[in-house]
Amino acid sequence: MIDPAAPSRGDTPWIGDDPRFTELRASYRRFVFPVTAAFLLWFLTYVLCSAYARGFMATKVVGNINVALVFGLLQFVSTFGIALAYGRFAARRLDPLSGALREEAAVRSGSEQELTVSQA
Structure with a gap:
């Protein structure tokens, strides 16, 4: 029986102490934190270059396509790449x-439901 005075962790108080749950959280954090930091750094670089390195961003790459347009499009590419990588990572490591x-x-x-019914 669950102690009503104990701090509540929902319907599954045991799960926080399970080593598999600890591994699940650790695996998630090992992927998400570095990828988030890298993406934010990449985005901040793009924004700062747009604001302070206008000459560099205006450099033509091919025809009328400049560095700013390439960087902007790469923001979308990196976002979709991260989503794809996370989906594969989650399917392989987190879902099991x-x-x-x-x-x-x-x-x-x-x-627990059976125990509750049998005790009544």
Whole structure:
């Protein structure tokens, strides 16, 4: 039985102590934090170059296409690349762990309901 005075972690108080959950969170953070920092640095570089390096950004690359246009389009490319990389990463590393935890939570939830009914 769950102690009502204990701090609540929702319907699955055990999950925060499970090593698989700890690994799930760590894996997520190892991917998301560096990628977010890199993207923000890349975006900030683009913005600062647009504001302070106008001559560089106005440099023609091919025809009427300049560095600013290339950098702007690369912002979209990098965004879609990150989304694709995260999808592959999540399918390979996060989904198996979260699926196992979800299954165990369903089993434990069913067991707790059975215990509650049998105690009544």
